[in-house]
Amino acid sequence: MSKRRVNIALAAIVLVGAILRVLALRYEPVHHPDEFFQYLEPAWGRLTGAWIETWEWRSGVRSWVLPGYHGAWMALLMRLGVHDGSTIGKLLQAHWALLSMSLVWAGWRGGMLMARRIGPNRVVAASPGGTSDNDTAPIGWQGGLIGALLCAAFPLQVRFSIHTLSEQASILCMVCALVLTAELASTTGGEGRIKAAFMGVILGLGVCLRIQHAPVPLVVALWLMVSRRFWLAVVATCAAMLPVLVFGLVDKLTWGGFLASFIGYVKFNLVEGGASIFGTQPWKWYLEHFLKRLPMALPVLAILCIIGIRATWPFVASALGLTILLSTQAHKEERFVMLFWPLVLIAAAATAGAWLAPRKPAEPAPVWVDGNPLPTRRLRTWLVRSVILASLALVFVDGARHARGNDFAGLDRGRYDAQVWAGRQADITGLLYDQPLFTGGYLWFGRTFPQLSIQTDRLGNPIFSHALVERDSGWMREAKRAGFEEVFSKDGYVVMRRTVWPVEP
Amino acid sequence: MLGTTQQQLDRPRRIKPWMLGLTVVCGLWLFGLVSFVAADGHIEVVLPRRRTPPAEVHNFSLWDLGPTIRASSFYGDWASLHHPAFLVDGKWPSDKVEKWASAERDRHPWIELLWRESHTLERVVIRHAGAVEDAGLTANHYTLRCLTASGQGPSLEVVSNLDAVATHDLACAQARGVRIEFEPKDSKDIIRIFEVETWGR
Numbered sequence: 001m002s003k004r005r006v007n008i009a010l011a012a013i014v015l016v017g018a019i020l021r022v023l024a025l026r027y028e029p030v031h032h033p034d035e036f037f038q039y040l041e042p043a044w045g046r047l048t049g050a051w052i053e054t055w056e057w058r059s060g061v062r063s064w065v066l067p068g069y070h071g072a073w074m075a076l077l078m079r080l081g082v083h084d085g086s087t088i089g090k091l092l093q094a095h096w097a098l099l100s101m102s103l104v105w106a107g108w109r110g111g112m113l114m115a116r117r118i119g120p121n122r123v124v125a126a127s128p129g130g131t132s133d134n135d136t137a138p139i140g141w142q143g144g145l146i147g148a149l150l151c152a153a154f155p156l157q158v159r160f161s162i163h164t165l166s167e168q169a170s171i172l173c174m175v176c177a178l179v180l181t182a183e184l185a186s187t188t189g190g191e192g193r194i195k196a197a198f199m200g201v202i203l204g205l206g207v208c209l210r211i212q213h214a215p216v217p218l219v220v221a222l223w224l225m226v227s228r229r230f231w232l233a234v235v236a237t238c239a240a241m242l243p244v245l246v247f248g249l250v251d252k253l254t255w256g257g258f259l260a261s262f263i264g265y266v267k268f269n270l271v272e273g274g275a276s277i278f279g280t281q282p283w284k285w286y287l288e289h290f291l292k293r294l295p296m297a298l299p300v301l302a303i304l305c306i307i308g309i310r311a312t313w314p315f316v317a318s319a320l321g322l323t324i325l326l327s328t329q330a331h332k333e334e335r336f337v338m339l340f341w342p343l344v345l346i347a348a349a350a351t352a353g354a355w356l357a358p359r360k361p362a363e364p365a366p367v368w369v370d371g372n373p374l375p376t377r378r379l380r381t382w383l384v385r386s387v388i389l390a391s392l393a394l395v396f397v398d399g400a401r402h403a404r405g406n407d408f409a410g411l412d413r414g415r416y417d418a419q420v421w422a423g424r425q426a427d428i429t430g431l432l433y434d435q436p437l438f439t440g441g442y443l444w445f446g447r448t449f450p451q452l453s454i455q456t457d458r459l460g461n462p463i464f465s466h467a468l469v470e471r472d473s474g475w476m477r478e479a480k481r482a483g484f485e486e487v488f489s490k491d492g493y494v495v496m497r498r499t500v501w502p503v504e505p
Numbered sequence: 506m507l508g509t510t511q512q513q514l515d516r517p518r519r520i521k522p523w524m525l526g527l528t529v530v531c532g533l534w535l536f537g538l539v540s541f542v543a544a545d546g547h548i549e550v551v552l553p554r555r556r557t558p559p560a561e562v563h564n565f566s567l568w569d570l571g572p573t574i575r576a577s578s579f580y581g582d583w584a585s586l587h588h589p590a591f592l593v594d595g596k597w598p599s600d601k602v603e604k605w606a607s608a609e610r611d612r613h614p615w616i617e618l619l620w621r622e623s624h625t626l627e628r629v630v631i632r633h634a635g636a637v638e639d640a641g642l643t644a645n646h647y648t649l650r651c652l653t654a655s656g657q658g659p660s661l662e663v664v665s666n667l668d669a670v671a672t673h674d675l676a677c678a679q680a681r682g683v684r685i686e687f688e689p690k691d692s693k694d695i696i697r698i699f700e701v702e703t704w705g706r
Binding site: 043045046047048049050051052053054058070071072073074076077079080186387427429430448449450451452453455457458461462463501 | 534536540541542544548549550552555568578579580581582583584585586588591593595596600602608609
């Protein structure tokens with residue numbers, strides 16, 4: 001295969017990934033209220049004054065770094081004349097979708113580097129740098145293309161790419177750091193110090209964003225040690241301190257103590273197990289969840305990972321370490337473990353790619369009397385290739401069939417859309433609702449108005465111009481009696497507008 | 506060989522397009538970051554006008570006259586959101602939630618009520634927390650300032666208020682609004698106000 005053809009294939013994969021992310025932007029529902037209330041709403045609140053302050057922010061267990069990052073884009077967009085909160089929110093989702101394309105690069109590089117070390121051609125690939133001449137594709141390109149394709153188009157990965165969660169930001173850092181480590185592990189001597197420093201920075205950033213991803217830096221350190229890249233390990237460790245310093249100083253400025261939010265977060269979630277108030281699940285919950293997402297293809301991915309374990313162990317160990325660490329925590333959510341998928345996909349891609357590569361036999365193939373090669377070898381090659389390609393197809397089909405839904409069952413799209421509709425009305429001065437938890441923040445309304453849970457005496461407060469209730473509920477009847485009329489409905493939720501105002505006392 | 510190296514050294518270093526793009530993006534982001542950090546986080550609510558103001562003495566901050574309410578912050582808890590719009594909802598008596606409360610970390614809380622036209626202000630009535638809740642929650646130290654088209658008008662400093670419903674005479678012609686600056690009792694104190702009325706013509 002020529003380099004040009006591989007580049008065209010890679011470009012096509014990037015295009016597919018981009019198109020799928022555009023579709024995700026259009027159709028992907030809200031995954032979790034945290035994606036607004038922890039990382040967008042505080043930034044919006046600082047710029048407009050209107051925000052709902054969750055207990056995490058009141059207790060100081062969240063860092064201002066990620067909201068500050070979003071806030072800088074928001075401030076820039078507002079300076080450019082974009083003041084509509086939902087437009088800004090959508091642009092930030094698109095920005096994360098765009099950044100998630102870095103996983104395609106990670107899949108390409110990671111899959112290729114590991115594929116060189118697996119399978120029948122590893123001796124050939126181990127020749128100087130594992131590179132090829134200018135016209136032929138780099139060795140291991142099959143693993144690279146499969147890794148890129150899986151990272152670009154794996155349905156769950158595509159869905160998750162648009163969410164403004166700290167998990168998403170950390171996943172990008174962690175996966176890219178692991179791939180850079182793969183590159184560093186294949187260098188010689190003291191080469192790659194700048195790369196090691198960059199890898200250290202993104203690794204430190206990933207941990208600061210999501211401490212639960214800590215197994216990855218441990219594996220990275222082990223990998224560099226095993227590869228005898230001690231000096232690069234020192235460089236990376238020093239560089240990883242930079243984000244820690246930034247997070248610590250931001251905490252000092254905002255919460256009054258160095259790494260105050262980080263310490264508070266770890267204490268509450270990991271030491272005291274405080275998150276268990278949000279629900280507890282058995283230890284095997286994550287394993288069951290993986291099987292729920294890929295009931296048929298997960299064993300295939302596992303087999304591929306095991307076959308190539310000699311090269312893929314850092315990715316597999318990171319994925320397992322993450323799963324084991326999170327399984328020890330009582331409170332479990334799917335978003336916490338999303339890093340598992342790109343790690344496993346890239347590892348499996350490397351093995352699949354290695355087995356798709358043409359063999360270069362040491363001895364000439366046995367031939368018939370007439371000089372043609374025996375069909376058994378070709379048959380075996382095509383059989384292996386068919387199995388690998390069928391496995392990949394299975395991953396996509398199985399993944400697409402089971403990609404729907406999320407574990408935050410209370411998040412009702414109808415209720416969410418109804419509230420966003422109400423919040424964007426020009427004449428809204430106040431909103432009464434029956435469920436405050438599953439609603440969008442002020443960012444999505446672009447307006448500042450009071451919102452409270454519905455009560456009989458509050459229906460008499462003239463500042464409340466709208467009410468969000470369930471159809472045919474007692475509150476709907478009571479709101480009608482208080483002078484509200486239906487103006488919008490979706491999926492059993494009704495927005496009512498006040499048409500008769502209370503008489504002044 | 507040496508000649509080739511010298512040639513490479515003499516060649517001007519080209520800025521790659523992606524480097525230029527990245528620099529521009531980072532620069533824009535840093536500009537946004539400065540704007541973000543400089544923001545003071547105050548809130549502004551503009552209520553629609555639903556009736557024309559009467560000619561006689563009236564409360565021209567009432568919600569249906571379309572005032573603008575500005576506040577340094579508000580207590581934005583999910584279950585009990587103490588929004589500044591409650592300052593002018595005219596609902597009395599009120600429940601404990603329908604009031605304005607400053608954010609916990611707001612050390613210089615203030616509110617402003619701005620009107621659509623000039624008025625002759627006569628007095629300001631403040632319904633403090635003590636009118637509904639514990640008397641100890643009433644704000645004791647605050648300054649009222651009349652806002653006019655040309656800037657600030659007369660002001661009044663209240664240093665030891667104990668009244669749950671405090672009436673302050675503040676004569677001010679051509680007034681466009683009032684600003685009240687509060688002094689919290691200590692670093693953990695938050696200001697709680699149920700209603701502010703501005704009376705005049």
